[in-house]
Amino acid sequence: MFRHTLLGFALSAAVLSSSAFAGPVSREDVARHYATVVEASYTDTLTSARLLRDAIHAFVATPSEATLTSARQAWLAAREPYGQTEAFRFYSGPIDDAKGPEGRINAWPLDEAYIDSVKGKANSGIINNRKIVLSKDKLAALNERGGEENISTGYHAIEFLLWGQDFDANGPGKRSWNDFVDGQAANADRRRDYLKIIADLLVEDIASVAKAWQANSANYRAKFEKDPDALRKMMVGIGVLSRAELAGERMEVALDSKNQEDEHSCFSDNTHRDILTNALGIRNVWLGEYQRLDGSVLKGPSLRDLVADKDAKAADKVSADMDATLAAAQGIKAPFDQEIVQADGRKRVQATINALKKQANSLVEAAKALGIRKLNVKG
Amino acid sequence: MSILTLRPWLGAALAVSAVALTTGFAANQLADYRPGDEKLGGDTTVYETGRNAFSLPAANMHTDRQTQFFVGNSFFKKAWVEAPSSTTARDGLGPHFIARSCGACHALDGRGAPPAFDHQLQAEQPMALLFRLSVAGKPEPVYGGQFNNDAIPGVKPEGKVQISYREQPGQFPDGEAYSLRAPSYAFTELGYGPMHAKVEVSPRIAPQVIGLGLLEAIREQDILAIAQQQKTGPDGVSGRPNYVHDAYAGKKLIGRFGWKANVATVAHQSAGAFLGDIGITSPKFRHEECMPAQTDCLRAPSGGQPEIPANKMDAVIFYSRTLAVPAQRNADSEQVRRGQWLFNQARCTSCHVANYTTGVLAGVPEVSKQRIRPYTDLLLHDMGEGLADHRPDGLADGREWKTPPLWGIGLFNDVNEHTHYLHDGRARNLTEAILWHGGEAEAAKQRFVQFNKADRDALLSFLNSL
Numbered sequence: 047m048f049r050h051t052l053l054g055f056a057l058s059a060a061v062l063s064s065s066a067f068a069g070p071v072s073r074e075d076v077a078r079h080y081a082t083v084v085e086a087s088y089t090d091t092l093t094s095a096r097l098l099r100d101a102i103h104a105f106v107a108t109p110s111e112a113t114l115t116s117a118r119q120a121w122l123a124a125r126e127p128y129g130q131t132e133a134f135r136f137y138s139g140p141i142d143d144a145k146g147p148e149g150r151i152n153a154w155p156l157d158e159a160y161i162d163s164v165k166g167k168a169n170s171g172i173i174n175n176r177k178i179v180l181s182k183d184k185l186a187a188l189n190e191r192g193g194e195e196n197i198s199t200g201y202h203a204i205e206f207l208l209w210g211q212d213f214d215a216n217g218p219g220k221r222s223w224n225d226f227v228d229g230q231a232a233n234a235d236r237r238r239d240y241l242k243i244i245a246d247l248l249v250e251d252i253a254s255v256a257k258a259w260q261a262n263s264a265n266y267r268a269k270f271e272k273d274p275d276a277l278r279k280m281m282v283g284i285g286v287l288s289r290a291e292l293a294g295e296r297m298e299v300a301l302d303s304k305n306q307e308d309e310h311s312c313f314s315d316n317t318h319r320d321i322l323t324n325a326l327g328i329r330n331v332w333l334g335e336y337q338r339l340d341g342s343v344l345k346g347p348s349l350r351d352l353v354a355d356k357d358a359k360a361a362d363k364v365s366a367d368m369d370a371t372l373a374a375a376q377g378i379k380a381p382f383d384q385e386i387v388q389a390d391g392r393k394r395v396q397a398t399i400n401a402l403k404k405q406a407n408s409l410v411e412a413a414k415a416l417g418i419r420k421l422n423v424k425g
Numbered sequence: 426m427s428i429l430t431l432r433p434w435l436g437a438a439l440a441v442s443a444v445a446l447t448t449g450f451a452a453n454q455l456a457d458y459r460p461g462d463e464k465l466g467g468d469t470t471v472y473e474t475g476r477n478a479f480s481l482p483a484a485n486m487h488t489d490r491q492t493q494f495f496v497g498n499s500f501f502k503k504a505w506v507e508a509p510s511s512t513t514a515r516d517g518l519g520p521h522f523i524a525r526s527c528g529a530c531h532a533l534d535g536r537g538a539p540p541a542f543d544h545q546l547q548a549e550q551p552m553a554l555l556f557r558l559s560v561a562g563k564p565e566p567v568y569g570g571q572f573n574n575d576a577i578p579g580v581k582p583e584g585k586v587q588i589s590y591r592e593q594p595g596q597f598p599d600g601e602a603y604s605l606r607a608p609s610y611a612f613t614e615l616g617y618g619p620m621h622a623k624v625e626v627s628p629r630i631a632p633q634v635i636g637l638g639l640l641e642a643i644r645e646q647d648i649l650a651i652a653q654q655q656k657t658g659p660d661g662v663s664g665r666p667n668y669v670h671d672a673y674a675g676k677k678l679i680g681r682f683g684w685k686a687n688v689a690t691v692a693h694q695s696a697g698a699f700l701g702d703i704g705i706t707s708p709k710f711r712h713e714e715c716m717p718a719q720t721d722c723l724r725a726p727s728g729g730q731p732e733i734p735a736n737k738m739d740a741v742i743f744y745s746r747t748l749a750v751p752a753q754r755n756a757d758s759e760q761v762r763r764g765q766w767l768f769n770q771a772r773c774t775s776c777h778v779a780n781y782t783t784g785v786l787a788g789v790p791e792v793s794k795q796r797i798r799p800y801t802d803l804l805l806h807d808m809g810e811g812l813a814d815h816r817p818d819g820l821a822d823g824r825e826w827k828t829p830p831l832w833g834i835g836l837f838n839d840v841n842e843h844t845h846y847l848h849d850g851r852a853r854n855l856t857e858a859i860l861w862h863g864g865e866a867e868a869a870k871q872r873f874v875q876f877n878k879a880d881r882d883a884l885l886s887f888l889n890s891l
Binding site for chain 2: 190194290294305
């Protein structure tokens with residue numbers, strides 16, 4: 047249900063996006079409204095992460111097919127607002143500055159065997175090593191220890207514990223809820239603890255970012271609204287996500303390797319949504335629009351308005367390119383791990399990559415209207 | 426390249442006596458700054474600090490070439506697993522190995538650190554610190570050319586590494602105290618019996634992987650010209666090139682990479698590391714390095730012939746050649762310019778040569794014809810007894826080390842959350858790193874030691890700006 051409303055909005059917003067704010071807007075207005083959009087996006091992300099945490103606690107308390115299914119559904123729902131917040135990355139803001147929690151929240155791909163048993167290795171991972179005392183601090187410390195794939199926390203670690211490895215060409219992983227039941231699987235007690243701990247940690251980490259964007263506080267947001275570099279940061283965020291991260295890291299690599307290890311949400315087969323929500327998040331920033339979880343829509347002075355003021359053609363080109371990207375991304379069929387190996391699917395993925403590259407180039411041009419000579423879209 | 430820039434001692438520096446040095450210079454002496462000087466990597470330079478400072482593609486890379494960069498990045502950082510596996514694209518780990526991915530040691534394309542110590546006890550096995558082995562210039566007969574402290578199930582690891590440090594306290598003439606950690610290394614729990622009595626051991630930390638293509642593009646004649654000039658300098662500095670066999674060229678070339686300049690090209694370095702460090706065979710290195718006595722290693726399954734195919738290997742090589750160099754920070758500030766002036770005065774620049782214009786590296790326009798400032802001469806220097814590993818490597822003897830480039834050294838803390846320096850990470854900060862300099866670098870180090878506190882701090886500010 048939820049997915050369809052989101053898509054419906056995406057397409058109707060495309061029609062709306064040309065009827066922007068009347069009259070000139072100031073840079074300060076745009077930075078301030080952006081901060082409002084960011085706060086709303088992280089608040090929704092936090093709300094859905096808490097629902098995920100609650101569903102996980104319920105599942106761990108009484109493992110069953112039903113409680114596992116609702117935890118999985120909560121995970122999928124939580125990814126919808128989160129995916130849109132990735133447009134706020136790549137300029138060393140609260141999410142990914144030197145101390146930012148991004149690596150603990152969304153690191154991927156992960157080496158499953160670092161966390162738990164995998165096919166052929168029953169005793170692998172932190173869960174099966176009873177010497178390791180499980181705690182929030184310990185699991186946070188083990189994240190990215192000894193290699194960028196040694197991921198112990200975040201959405202994708204949770205995803206692996208909820209779905210398990212994906213060996214099914216037509217669907218996601220098929221982990222049994224019995225893995226969490228004493229006597230049914232080795233170290234089930236530790237698996238339960240582990241899942242609960244990383245769900246709690248995820249909520250904490252997202253809460254810390256949301257707090258940094260809260261209105262009327264002495265925090266990052268207060269500084270950002272006054273930052274003369276704010277517009278460039280906004281543009282870098284959406285430029286880098288368009289080109290380097292989404293087109294490059296998340297799609298070109300997978301297309302080249304034809305390997306499911308290279309897809310973003312490989313256990314749940316949710317990668318097609320990751321792509322779409324990222325693309326939507328980029329357009330949210332560009333248009334100064336965001337549809338909240340409750341269906342209400344935020345709308346205000348935007349980068350688009352500012353650029354249009356100086357160079358209407360450049361602004362229209364970016365808007366058109368972003369609409370084209372969303373349309374192309376909606377064409378990608380699930381599961382993504384099959385899209386990248388079958389000829390028709392590969393065409394659809396390639397078309398989305400091309401649309402994103404085009405959009406990134408248009409953003410570089412549009413940035414010039416804001417006085418940004420060489421916008422970095424490479425990460 | 427203007428040759429004159431390499432010879433600061435031809436200028437006013439010659440008139441400076443050791444006496445003047447102890448009293449500090451007039452604080453108004455600053456190095457020149459011209460806009461653009463901060464572009465250490467020429468047009469490849471990126472303006473980035475923080476965790477991703479070392480992970481960006483060359484700024485001048487065309488968008489169509491970025492796909493290859495992203496694919497290379499993926500194979501650089503993703504973990505390899507043992508064969509056979511469902512993850513067919515990346516199986517073939519080991520049999521012996523020290524890491525599961527390039528990024529395990531070069532985390533975020535950055536600098537490795539020695540293992541953590543907890544209450545004076547080594548808390549873990551080294552990850553980004555490896556040990557080369559030899560006996561009279563040949564691989565150790567039982568363990569081979571490198572010690573592998575990890576292995577796939579069913580194969581014995583070669584053993585464990587035990588590290589201990591001895592503190593050597595000292596103080597500057599003005600009374601400021603310091604302490605240097607002298608390391609010692611031992612191998613325990615050896616998997617295949619005792620090592621040869623005359624084994625030579627050399628510890629090597631994983632360096633940051635930025636700007637490697639630029640270093641490869643420096644013209645050999647420029648390196649040799651610097652070696653010639655050094656002979657005329659006042660400090661007894663006299664660098665020598667290493668010449669080493671290159672698997673890709675099929676002949677001997679001038680060495681540029683590795684702590685002893687024992688590798689000539691990024692291609693050979695990357696493929697060599699895949700084999701030696703992760704146990705992944707590639708088109709140029711088709712055989713696992715199992716020694717005759719290691720029957721379990723010889724019997725282990727393979728992940729394909731070769732385990733990484735040519736196109737993926739090439740993507741990793743391209744990636745490793747085109748990682749961008751971050752710009753110098755605060756290059757125009759008085760403190761940094763003061764430090765740079767002192768760096769020149771102390772004649773650190775005899776070996777840490779700043780300016781080059783690169784030649785042409787075939788197929789990599791990004792790094793060709795670039796004006797760069799790596800602060801290295803790529804030459805071997807006797808660095809004194811304190812740093813000596815007593816293990817020859819190619820033409821390098823047991824006291825010689827290659828001058829490492831200094832770009833990026835102020836960003837380790839941003840990227841890797843530590844400030845360990847030198848070939849084995851023994852130095853815990855830049856001051857310790859300088860103080861370990863001996864041999865040909867003794868005179869320059871003494872000048873730093875004699876600087877007053879403000880000048881020492883300025884010099885460190887300059888280094889940290891790189």
